[in-house]
Amino acid sequence: MRVLAFVERDLRKFSRNPLAILSSVLLPLVYLLIIGNSFQGTLKRLPLGLVDQDRGPYAERMLNRLRSIETGPGTIEVIPISDPVAAEAGVRAGRLKGALMIPPHFSKDVSRGTAPQVGLILDNTDTVSSATLQQALSEAFAYLKIDAIPVRPDVRTPQLYSVELYRKIDYDASLVPGAVVMAIFMGTMITGAFNLVMDRFLGIHESYLSTPLTKSDIILGILISGVFVTTLVALVVLGAGIWLTQLPVAGGLSSFLAVTLVIILTAMGLLSMMCVLLARVDHPRIVGLFGGFLNVIFYFPSGAVYPVESFPAWLRAFTKINPETYAVHALKSILFKGAEWRAVQGDLLFLLGFALVMLFVSTWTFKRRL
Amino acid sequence: MDAISVKNLVKRYGALSALDHIEFQVSPGECFGSLGPNGAGKTTLIRILTGLIEPTEGEALVAGHDVLKRPDEVRRAIGVVSQAMTTDLDLSGYENLDIYGKYYQVPEKERKKRIADLLNRVGLTARADDLVATYSGGMRRRLEIARGLIHQPKILFLDEPTIGLDPQSRRVVWDLLKEFRQNETLTVFLTTHYMDEADFLCDRIAIIDAGKILVMDTPENLKKKIPGSDILKIELDAGSDVAAGPIEAFSFVHKIVQEKQDGGAALLHIYVDQGAQAIPILIEAFQKQGLKIKSISLKQQTLEDVFIHYTGRSIRLEEGQKVNYFVGAGVPRRWGS
Numbered sequence: 001m002r003v004l005a006f007v008e009r010d011l012r013k014f015s016r017n018p019l020a021i022l023s024s025v026l027l028p029l030v031y032l033l034i035i036g037n038s039f040q041g042t043l044k045r046l047p048l049g050l051v052d053q054d055r056g057p058y059a060e061r062m063l064n065r066l067r068s069i070e071t072g073p074g075t076i077e078v079i080p081i082s083d084p085v086a087a088e089a090g091v092r093a094g095r096l097k098g099a100l101m102i103p104p105h106f107s108k109d110v111s112r113g114t115a116p117q118v119g120l121i122l123d124n125t126d127t128v129s130s131a132t133l134q135q136a137l138s139e140a141f142a143y144l145k146i147d148a149i150p151v152r153p154d155v156r157t158p159q160l161y162s163v164e165l166y167r168k169i170d171y172d173a174s175l176v177p178g179a180v181v182m183a184i185f186m187g188t189m190i191t192g193a194f195n196l197v198m199d200r201f202l203g204i205h206e207s208y209l210s211t212p213l214t215k216s217d218i219i220l221g222i223l224i225s226g227v228f229v230t231t232l233v234a235l236v237v238l239g240a241g242i243w244l245t246q247l248p249v250a251g252g253l254s255s256f257l258a259v260t261l262v263i264i265l266t267a268m269g270l271l272s273m274m275c276v277l278l279a280r281v282d283h284p285r286i287v288g289l290f291g292g293f294l295n296v297i298f299y300f301p302s303g304a305v306y307p308v309e310s311f312p313a314w315l316r317a318f319t320k321i322n323p324e325t326y327a328v329h330a331l332k333s334i335l336f337k338g339a340e341w342r343a344v345q346g347d348l349l350f351l352l353g354f355a356l357v358m359l360f361v362s363t364w365t366f367k368r369r370l
Numbered sequence: 371m372d373a374i375s376v377k378n379l380v381k382r383y384g385a386l387s388a389l390d391h392i393e394f395q396v397s398p399g400e401c402f403g404s405l406g407p408n409g410a411g412k413t414t415l416i417r418i419l420t421g422l423i424e425p426t427e428g429e430a431l432v433a434g435h436d437v438l439k440r441p442d443e444v445r446r447a448i449g450v451v452s453q454a455m456t457t458d459l460d461l462s463g464y465e466n467l468d469i470y471g472k473y474y475q476v477p478e479k480e481r482k483k484r485i486a487d488l489l490n491r492v493g494l495t496a497r498a499d500d501l502v503a504t505y506s507g508g509m510r511r512r513l514e515i516a517r518g519l520i521h522q523p524k525i526l527f528l529d530e531p532t533i534g535l536d537p538q539s540r541r542v543v544w545d546l547l548k549e550f551r552q553n554e555t556l557t558v559f560l561t562t563h564y565m566d567e568a569d570f571l572c573d574r575i576a577i578i579d580a581g582k583i584l585v586m587d588t589p590e591n592l593k594k595k596i597p598g599s600d601i602l603k604i605e606l607d608a609g610s611d612v613a614a615g616p617i618e619a620f621s622f623v624h625k626i627v628q629e630k631q632d633g634g635a636a637l638l639h640i641y642v643d644q645g646a647q648a649i650p651i652l653i654e655a656f657q658k659q660g661l662k663i664k665s666i667s668l669k670q671q672t673l674e675d676v677f678i679h680y681t682g683r684s685i686r687l688e689e690g691q692k693v694n695y696f697v698g699a700g701v702p703r704r705w706g707s
Binding site for chain 2: 001002004005006008009012013016017202203204205206207208209210211212213214369370
């Protein structure tokens, strides 16, 4: 009865703060939309200066290739410039991402096969744009001298056929598991240990520390209420995320139950961890500071935004102990691949183990007196 | 068996002794008051007795249980009304009582009946379903007293129960406490820095200052202990240099306590017999010294006079609050006052 009374207290108080509920649902969705549209989108209309000092047939062909890229994929926007010095100045000033310099004897060099060269001045501080420009221009350069391209493939050359096991997932849809994990983290910020900190800040904790409530009663009470609220919020974010991104979800009821279990275990672990970290804190300002910091260091290395395989060794070591890594992996496996329990049992075991360890430590470190 | 028994109790914070070898006993059914200024050690004492902090040395038994060795038994036997308002603002009055009753595992039927009864007695039945955030300070305090009694404890601890309340609300709280004492067979331990509160409510009072009990007795006996039946308060002009000898030479003068006021004026508390007759004699004596009297008043002894008699100063001086340097000013760090 005592634990449930503590749960009841927390849930009643939370239900009377609709702004907290709303923000914990909306913020992860906003993150989903912003991050989904901020990373790895296709670059368009990169301004490319073109200085044509040749005006020969191959320069003309080059220009036509560039125009087709401009009107087709739209990767570049060709800006003719007469003066090479002005072109370079444009790149330095940031008005251009690059400047293509076709030298005076380019067409003759192509005809003779005497190492024709075209200069590309790049703003290499913007690595993504400069790589995209180089890629686009390489395509324009390919087969510049060839007048006809064969229709039938050459059967003597090895060919690569790709087989896609699962349905295509767009980048913004691939962020849905990350948004769910972010919702879980936000839930842990506004429930659980945060309530303990506010109680200490307002002096309210004296009232229940004077009662027969044990450390376990208090910790379990706030964990149960926190897991309940966080799970609900995360499921709402999951549903909204699937709808917004039109994510083609694999699996049925068993997948939904598996997802819910991942959410519950992750919430338990993170809530318990916050209880450990905030055990002695008595000002809500510290919660905000901690929360912002922890959100970054747990979320971005989790693989939610970018594959963990791209991380340096020290960061990959951190992902091994980051519970959000396992949560993201499990959610991706279940949602995108319709994975069975066995495929994610490693993730579930880690999340369970993490939750139990943190629960033990949080109860042990909780201060029963003032 | 004593309801509360304290022996050689010490609490230190670093080099500072908040409580310095305190000893006293409280009988069952008694209302015992701990009276002293802020920083005297009253809240530290009550927090040790209610299991919120540990003593450095000594022994404290509450309802027969050691506060260190059997804190859960102590907590089950006591109700606590803290100095700070600790009811949840986001819950209604009823919900606060109900949830608190569940902490003590009061069975549901008994709990509902008890809540209805307590709300009626504290006059909050009509506001039971309103959020505590809408309550006035007096209402909130009455609710907290009801909450402290939800599980019918043997001992009720109150830390400054009427601090911050208007005079009318204070009186309501006093009357409530008197009524609960009569009807609940309750032992009450309260701390206060209000003399009139201690005088009205308490069977016995311990005057505490700087962590020590200076004197302990019934209010009447404490007043009788100070010499002289009347107290003359005489305020002199700033810069006045009073020669106490000629004044003390009068046979009806028992004691003079001199206080410096803000602005340099001197305030004399003169303990006399038959104050009305003493006034013209003392006025003449001050005039002979060339002193100018700004004001003069005569009153019967109060506990404040008892406090001044034992400490040499009035109880109105307050300690500053400690600040947590890490988090920033405006965040008081309570360590027991």
